[in-house]
Amino acid sequence: MATSLSQTINVLEYGVMGSILSIPANYNHSMIVFYSSKGINKGIREWGQMMQRAYNRTNQHRLNDLTINYLGYYTDNGAYYYDNTEKGINYEETIINVYHQIPLPFHYIQLDSWWYYKGIRDGVTEWTGRPDIFPDGLQVVHRRLENISLAAHNRYWAYDTVYKQNYSFVLDERNGKALPIGNDSF
Incomplete structure (x- = not known):
């Protein structure tokens, strides 16, 4: 109405x-x-x-949100390590070095769009760490980061996401995007 x-x-x-x-x-x-x-x-x-x-x-969700209440280290667009690593080493070692060498009390590290598999129009096809980015795997990196919280970027789901085989999505072929629906998603 x-x-x-x-x-x-x-x-x-x-x-x-x-x-x-x-x-x-x-x-x-x-x-x-x-x-x-x-x-x-x-x-x-x-x-x-x-x-x-x-x-x-209530404000409870906001009050408990780590990314709002604590200092974090970001690798998003505009940050030094966005699509950039230390000379001669990969992202895995770069992020681990950042964590251990910068004397700041950050409580989480944000991983931007460079770490996962992308498909149509740079949407997410598979939200898993790529082996060319994290050769030892994201779980090993997480342990080497002393299990610090990770804020993981997700732009949007691509039309060709692998997850549409197991979860409900509205698929927009024209725009190359997929929208998860229902309570079965992730």
């Missing part, structure tokens, strides 16, 4: 669009309108708190 908003001088009007010909029995419509005179930042924060109350949500 479509809603509308209109303003006439000092009056805001919200509700079901006037062009709707019928409304089903027991139809329920709710809307949150929020205003704050305390500035945009405070207004957005208060609006978010109101939405959390309205939908019975």
Whole structure:
């Protein structure tokens, strides 16, 4: 059901669009309108708190998110080690050297798109470490990194992903992408 908003001088009007010909029995419509005179930042924060109350949500996921609350080492686009390694060594040794030689208390390492198999339009075909990147395997690298948490990049699933054989996907051949659906995915 479509809603509308209109303003006439000092009056805001919200509700079901006037062009709707019928409304089903027991139809329920709710809307949150929020205003704050305390500035945009405070207004957005208060609006978010109101939405959390309205939908019975907490900040628990955000408060427990390692990548938000702690220092991490990133290898994403723009970082020095994005598609770049130390001279004469592979990514595996580069990442291990970074971890052991930089005296910062980072709690995780982000692995960007260079580590997995890509297919159509650079989407993920198989989300596993490539042997040319991690010759000893990602599990060995993880142990050599003292089991530090890894934040692993995933751009999007490619149309030719190997996972479509075992999991439910909506396949978009024209754009070369796949979208996992259902609760059977991963």
